[in-house]
Amino acid sequence: MSLEKFYYDNKLPKLFAIACIFWGAVGMLLGVIAAFQLAFPVLNFSEYFPYLAFGRLRPVHTNAVIFAFVGNGIFTGIYYAIPRLLKTPMWSNALGKLHFWGWQLIIVCAAVSLLMGFTTGKEYAELEWPIDIMITLIWVVFGINMFGTILTRRERHLYVAIWFFIASWVTVAMLHIVNSVEIPVSFMKSYSWYAGVQDALVQWWYGHNAVAFFLTTPYLGLMYYYLPKAANRPVYSYRLSIVHFWSLIFLYIWAGPHHLLYTALPDWAQSLGTAFSIMLILPSWGGMLNGLFTLRGAWDKVREDPVLKFFVVAVTCYGMSTFEGPMMSLKSVNAISHYSDWTVAHVHIGALGWNGFLTFGMMYWLIPKLFGTNLYSRKLASTHFWIGTLGILLYAIPMYWSAFRSYFMMKAFTPEGQLQYQFIDIVQTVIPFYIMRAVGGTIFLVGVIIMIYNLMKTAAAGSFIAKEEAEAAPLIKEYHAPSNSIWHSFIERKPLLLLVLSLIVVGIGGLVELIPTFLVKENIPTITSVKPYTPLELQGRDIYIREGCYNCHSQMIRPFRYEVTRYGEYSKAGEFVYDHPFQWGSKRTGPDLARIGGKYGDAWHFNHMLEPSSMAPGSIMPSYPSLFENEIDKGSTISKIHAMRTIGVPYADNYEAIANEDLDKQAKLIAAGLLENKIKISSDKEIIAVIAYLQRVGKDIKLEAKN
């Protein structure tokens, strides 16, 4: 058997690594700015321009960290590890380059479009349809390149890391495509195909599994390569790998509804979410155990080697988050954590601890390898480690604290049965925690800057190895498995089978939850008084989405005494049937708006949007002066009505013809009402549409009560 000579390419891993670190720093910086904005609203700079307000900045932060930082981190790891695990170069260098530049282009387009206000209004899937298509194409390019490599491999069996990469690839493709089904209204504007409860279920099936199959499983794959490499220890248990891989991907997909507990989602779907979340604990821990136990016999190294230190904390944070998550899926715990800062703390343990530290550990190991040298300073890396850990703690602890504090204030009643605290009182008490959190984030970012310096010095000290020579024998067609090999090794020899099996396994949970919610009518009982939005309200709703109001305001009142007393009648599934997309939100930095319609007068909203603290002293909401200058985009009304009808909103035939007349009529009425309060404003301004929308939200059900 003759050995074949070939070369591993290091250029793409290097490019991806640079992109990962660069976007990571940018994403974290945006997070720090957004964190300070919550404490000091003046930092929204809304006096000068609308682009940096929290509602627009926060999606840029989340998307940057998830898809730019972690995304490029995944690709760095994969483009370095896969060729070596399969003993072959990446299948196509050209596709690799297309993948790299395409992904960076997507990131730039994403950042610019989100700041400009182009958003679908669905969390972690905010990007508009042209970018969605770009993502799909580049993801396919990545898939072809990865599978090309796998199919031309010189290693018969696939290592566990590659199982994770394959399952992640196929599941992310499925999630992205299903959740992005939307009808374009114009270039950079679309409506989600799904409405209300169904949209919420699809979105959180996606959102939860974006965490699972973008932030978790690919990173488990990276852990399975870089951790044993850095520790120079064998992986603890092959058996455990098999058990936890299959159980993890099967169970993970079901857990999405735990983001919608106590909402208008049908009870059975909520219960499935909880039950599967609990079962998910151990499969998740399987990864942590296999990682930590691999370090058996190498703990003396952990004390010395910064790479391993990062890995240990990363894997531990992973274990803590994956235990905390299921606990938060228990109804009684979720009642406290949902909409609160607890969830924010939880994700950041995962993002800063698991994804952040694993990436840092990988970089400290990989960059010296790529440049054929040693790390410039182990001491600085250790400093980074301690600063980063401190940053995580300083970030998380205030958030937990503020979550519990606001929960107990929120549900406090006087003996006479009145709410003891107004929402604004609660906002005021948590501001100090927001400041501490922002400081924690800043410290974490300082650590990253230290790392960048350290890695640049390392690169400067070495010389880049663009190609690495390797030798291996080609695979021969004939193969007889040894008699003692286990059944699973068969799957490990068949990448396409592994792909199909993964798809089937992840498909089951999704189908069981989605199909009945779409097809069984009892799941969303009809409310006859619920009518489509008027053209003006629809335009207002689109402005609401554009400004990212959902980042701070929910539109979903849970059936708790303290919520019903504070906000009004709890939300019903039938109320949202025309909401493309749903706007239930996931965090209440401001009060719930599900019954805001009719609560205050038009003049109140007018003054409040111009300067929130004038109507609600102590408010941390940014002001929106641009709404008073911009004119309503009446040119889009017709296509919007048309698109809505296409996806099932029952506007009358040919309503397009008179839609703008109706819009004007309603706008003039509102402007005239404001004039009675001595407020002069043209009926063409966006603020009129926003007022119209806000005055409509949650009102239809009141009409039914009157009838």
Next chain:
Amino acid sequence: MKQNIIKKILLSCVATVAPLLLLAQAPAAAPNPGPAIDFNWILITIAFILLLPIYILSNTFIYALKEDLKKKANAAKKAGAVIFLLSLSTLSEAKSFNANDLPNSWLSWLLTGVIFIETIMIVFFSIQTIKLLKPNSEEVEVEGAVEEEGALTRIWNKMNSFKPLTEEGDIDTGHDYDGIRELNNVTPPWFITTFVLSIIFAAVYLVRYHVVKSAPLQVEEFNIEMAAADSAKAKQLSVQGNNIDENTVVMLGASDIEAGKLLFTNSCVACHAAHGGSMTGGVGPNLTDEYWIHGGSVKDIFKTIKYGWPEKGMISWQNNFSPKQMAQLASFVKSLKGSNPAGAKEPQGELYSETAAAASAAADSTMK
């Protein structure tokens, strides 16, 4: 032999406690639920989680005991003590959960008690195991056969069924991926046990809510919570004489007006201005003049505060202020009349005068 018996008892202990913990809420929630629901659930969860270390530790303890048994004759006594302790705690837990008609605070206390007992069990097993293992590990050291291991390390190794590093070669799969070898250690026993327990939990959870329906779904839970709140509220109002409404409210004295002023400053000034006269372009009307949109008597003002006039922008305050506080506010607002602040809003609504109102009221009564 003995070990098997203990193991069976242990298992049955876990098996009885687990469903009890799960079902505990059902009977208790029905008669008298309340805000304690959340807290109880947390307690149940903790109690449930604590079963795991108890199981592991007691197993380890038995293992250690077995080792000890070989040497000491009096070990039987210890085993007896364990059985006694276990049955005692099982009994006490069972007892606490059979008490269907206990009010919720009792349930909380009992659950806390269970957790306390569980904690004691954990401490007990830990200390006992360490005690039992100590001489062993010393012996090992003397023999020098194995590397130095503390008692906790041994528990840890036992828990995970670790193979000594020196025997790693036996379980090497022979895999070599870019230099990464794979061992084939057994999946830690506690991992499988807990996984199975979590699946049982999930099944019981679904059955409870959707088949047996012994646990309230969210709307039912809400109705229970509201009913409890309403009765508590009614009781409170009847006790305190706080039962003021728009028909019974009267103008209050100076100290109450002062209290009303404080409430006004905290909650009303955004729309009505600090002096109550609002301002040009302001949201709320002038409260200092003689013109009123919704009536100017103390009863009218009380009603306006209580229910609001949402279509005019006045929100309802009855969920924020007690009847007493609304009466104080109404009295304060009434006291503003004639204060004539600078920059106040122009009059809106109808002229209201005390004497005219009194006269028309009198006319009404003569008509009848």
